[in-house]
Amino acid sequence: MRLNDAELQRLDLHQRIQRALRALILDGALAPGLKLPATRSLATSLGVARDTVENAYVQLHRDGFIVRREGSGSYVAETLGNELQGIARQRPRPREARRSETAAAEPGLSRRGRMILDSGGVSDQQVVRAFATGLPETRTFPIDVWLRLQRQAMKDYRATVLLHGDPQGAEPLRKAIATYLNLERGAACTPEQILVLSSTRQALFLCAQLLVDAGKPILLENPGYYGARKAFESAEARVVPIDVDALGIRTDLLRADRSGANCVYVTPSHQYPTGATLPLARRLELVNWAAENGRWIIEDDYDSEFHYDGLPTACVQGLDKYQRTLYVGTFSKTLSPGLRLGYMVLPQPLVRAFTHARSIMDGHTPQILQLTLARFMEDGHYNAHVRAMRKLYAGRRASMFEAIGRHLDGIATAMRPPGGLQMPCLLDEGWSEERTIRLAANAGVQLPGLSRLYAGEERKQGWLLGYSSLNAMEIEAAMLRLAKALRSK
Incomplete structure (x- = not known):
């Protein structure tokens, strides 16, 4: 491994000389069998003490890069000839070194590895920027309460929190999650069914690995969550889109599907990205469809806590007496994405398999975070925070809807969702999604495109605008910048 200049400066002088000579040997500038300068001569040329060069030569000799012959001098080891020729053959020529990252990284990757590389991954927003999606308001996070509870957990559990944890999750947190879901989301689960994870994306990756074989189909909503599609495609599953309408996923198309898929991914409480809420009749039909065919439902309940129009509907998992639903939840939207805490409610027969898979993937989530969150929930802080948010x-949804109406009339039409953290907007005729995204970026505004969430040729042009991390003044200012940027071209 080559060190950069700053790292080299932290080494002792003899180490820097040794590293420099080693690099020249590896690069072929000092050929095998070449006699090196005497230590006194090189020391004089470099302006350093002879002992400094001697120490560098000693280390090179120990590592096998040079040989030292008494009365003759020091030489580059001739035994390196074949090995260095092999390195030279593998090293890219200057023009090849300027190839694209994808082309340069392909050698040695598996088929799946190349597919993941080509997919480009999933980018998370690391700073608050209008109008990035999925970011909660973190400025009001009760950090003082959190730190106090964390200190209490450290004091009570002491060194045990520094050890490996249960791959399924800390029992206090699993109990707190089960209690919350049963009371607030109408779920029907026990702590033994809870698997604590780092994120929704990890949950979906586990589902892709354990429920769908490579080359086999899986049903996803169309349009739907981009991260889910990426997770299943990375496992080499064949994604089959099922269209949604104003009420959510079309269960008639589910029943008509003949792909052979044994799994469907849905967002019934707040369809991503349209915002539709799946009515009770369709939820029951979804449950019956899975039970009749021995299939699995992956229910992503990513932001159901934030329902503003009327009462939120019960989750599908609580309606499923056949145990065919895998419920996915996250604290990234309700608390903070930086905590990296999510969970699944699994049918009992799947708990061991998913726990084993999680143990292979990353072992467990940090115990101190789990135990702190458990107390945060037990003491009522979590429910209080969710209510406040x-x-x-x-209020921010209302500000966003009004700002779009004031400033983007004739450009885009907002679709007011019943809940959630983002608002879909459809572009009016004559406006290009790609062009508006480019113009907005020049004005410092991020417009997450809507068309990429669609599968197939029919793709609606528009944006999915996040508003939860921006206050009313910030929404207004960003909307003014956006309108100016779009109307000036």
Whole structure:
């Protein structure tokens, strides 16, 4: 491994000389069998003490890069000839070194590895920027309460929190999650069914690995969550889109499907990205469809806590008496994405398999975070925070809807969702999604495109605008910048 200049400066002088000579040997500038300068001569040329060069030569000799012959001098080891020729053959020529990252990284990757590389991964927003999606308001996070509870957990559990944890999750947190879901989301689960994870994306990756064989189909909503599609495609599953309408996924198309898929991914409480809420009749039909055919439902309940119009509907998992539903939840939207905490509610027969897979993937989530969150929930802070955020986000949704109407008339039409953290907008005729995204970026505004969430040729042009991390003034200022950028071209 080559060190950069800053790292080299932290080494002792004899180490820097040794590294420099080693690099020249590896690069072929000092050929095998070449006699090196005497230590006194090289020391004089470099302006250093002879002992410094001697120490460098000693280390090179120990590592096998040079040989030292008494009365004759020091030479580059001739035994390196074949090995260095092999390195030279593999090293890219200057023109090849300027190839694209994808082309340069392909050698040695598996078929799946190349597919993941070509997919480009999934980018998360690391700073607050209008109008990035999925970012909660973190400025009001009760950090003082959190730190106090974390200190309590450290004091009570002491060194045990520094050891490996249960791959399924800390029992206190699993109990707190089960209690919350049963009371607030109408779920029907026990702590033994809970698997604590780092994120929704990890949950979906586990589903892709354990439920769908390579080359086999899986059903996804169309349009739908981009991260879910990426997770299943990375496992070499064949994604089959099922269209949604104003009420959510079309269960009639599910029943008509003949792909042979044994799994469907849905967002019934707040369809991503349209915002539709799947009515009770369709939820029951979804459950019956899975039970009759021995299939699995992956229910992503990513932001159901934030429902503003009327009462939220019960989750599908609580309606499923046949145990065919895998419920996915996250604390990234309700608390903070930086905590990296999510969970699944699994049918009992799947718990061991998913726990084993999780143990292979990354072992467990940090115990101190789990134990702190458990107390945060047990003491009522979590529910209080969610209620406060629900009120805050409802106001921001109204600010966003009004700002779009004021400033983007004739450009885009907002679709007011019943809940969630983002608002879909459809572009009016004559406007190009690609062009508006480019113009907005020049003005410092991020417009997440809507068309990429569609599968197939029919793709609606528009944006999915996040508003939860911006206050009313920030929404207004960003909307003014956006309107100016779009209308000036």
